[in-house]
Amino acid sequence: MLKDIVKRPLLWVMLYASLIAxxxxxxxxxxxxxxxxxxxxxxxxxxxxxxxxxLWTWRG
Structure with missing residues (x-):
């Protein structure tokens, strides 16, 4: 089951896009x-x- 989740790039793109949004x-x-x-x-x-x-001016 974990291999199926990792192999789905659209799922990860949607997850990261929603997190960024x-x-x-x-x-x-x-x-x-x-x-x-x-x-x-x-x-x-x-x-x-x-x-x-x-001679010079410093503003920090």
Whole structure:
């Protein structure tokens, strides 16, 4: 019986297609309060030197 199930490719295609379709449906209909909040820390450094320019800027 297991060999018959493994040999049916259409069954597996339909199974995976339904799983992917439900995953996409669930992803698009998830509520915002279920998603985690990410608070990324930021560091700002201000130095004043007349006539100087910035060499690089990093934003993480």
């Amino acid at each position: 439900y995953s996409i449906y669930a992803l698009l209909n998830i509520h915002a309060e279920v998603l985690p909040q990410f608070n990324m820390p930021q560091v700002s450094v201000v130095a004043q030197l007349p006539g100087a320019t910035t």
